[in-house]
Structure formats: structure tokens, C-alpha cells
Amino acid sequence: MSDHDRYIDYGDEIDGRPGHYGDVEVKWQGRHVLRVLHYDNCGDPAREGYADDAWRTRFDSIGARIALPSDLTLIAQAMRGDTAVGPSAACSLRTIARGSCLAAIRSLDTA
Numbered sequence: 001m002s003d004h005d006r007y008i009d010y011g012d013e014i015d016g017r018p019g020h021y022g023d024v025e026v027k028w029q030g031r032h033v034l035r036v037l038h039y040d041n042c043g044d045p046a047r048e049g050y051a052d053d054a055w056r057t058r059f060d061s062i063g064a065r066i067a068l069p070s071d072l073t074l075i076a077q078a079m080r081g082d083t084a085v086g087p088s089a090a091c092s093l094r095t096i097a098r099g100s101c102l103a104a105i106r107s108l109d110t111a
Contacts, residue, residue, distance in 0.1 A: 014054040015047040031067035036060075045084045045092060057083040059097070071107035076100070 023037035040058035047054040059081025066074045078100040086092025 015044040017042045017044060019043070033063075033065045035063045037062075039081075046087045053085050053087075055083055055085045057081070071109070073105045073107075075103045075105065 019041035021039045025035040027033050038060050043054040043056040045054060045056045059079060061079040063077035080098045082096045084092055084094040
């Protein structure tokens with residue numbers, strides 16, 4: 001562990017701004033699911049703490065699970081978000097993330 005890490009508590013509140021999270025999940029016919037969520041910690045990237053700066057992190061996600069005949073299930077998810085730290089647009093670090101996936105799963109009855 002570095003000397004810098006010994007003084008950082010990653011749960012410390014630096015900027016006094018509460019974040020928020022919310023999700024909605026819908027199920028139908030007992031076999032299908034759709035879920036949407038949003039996360040934003042509302043961090044102020046320009047605020048400095050004792051040993052670290054505030055990071056702003058936010059993302060949105062949507063996912064679905066659909067059960068088809070013949071024991072086949074499709075699962076899909078898409079996500080986008082970003083995280084940033086730094087005192088100004090000229091002196092900051094921002095990372096943008098986007099991703100998606102699709103999976104087909106089939107149950108193999110070995111009995």
C-alpha cells in the first residue's frame with residue numbers, strides 16, 4: 001500500500017452533494033424481465049479532499065431477459081456512462097464507457 005492510499009477513504013464525502021440511484025423492473029408472464037436503471041453520484045470533479053479529489057460517476061443501463069420456447073433464453077444489456085475528475089475542462093480526466101452484450105442460453109436436459 002502506498003503512502004497516498006493510507007490517507008484515502010474512498011467513502012469520504014468531499015463535496016457535500018448527495019447522489020441518486022433508481023431502477024425500474026417489469027416482469028410479465030412470469031418469464032420475461034425488463035430493467036432500466038440510472039446512477040449518478042453527483043460528485044463535483046473540481047472539489048479537492050484531504051488526500052484525493054471528488055469523482056463524478058454516472059451511468060444508465062437497460063437489460064432484458066426473454067424466455068423462448070425450447071428452453072431457450074435471451075439476455076441482453078446495454079450500458080453507457082462516464083466518470084470525471086479535475087478542477088476544470090482544461091485540466092481534467094474524463095472516461096466515457098459504452099457497452100452491450102447479448103447471450104443465448106439453452107437448457108440441456110440430461111435426465
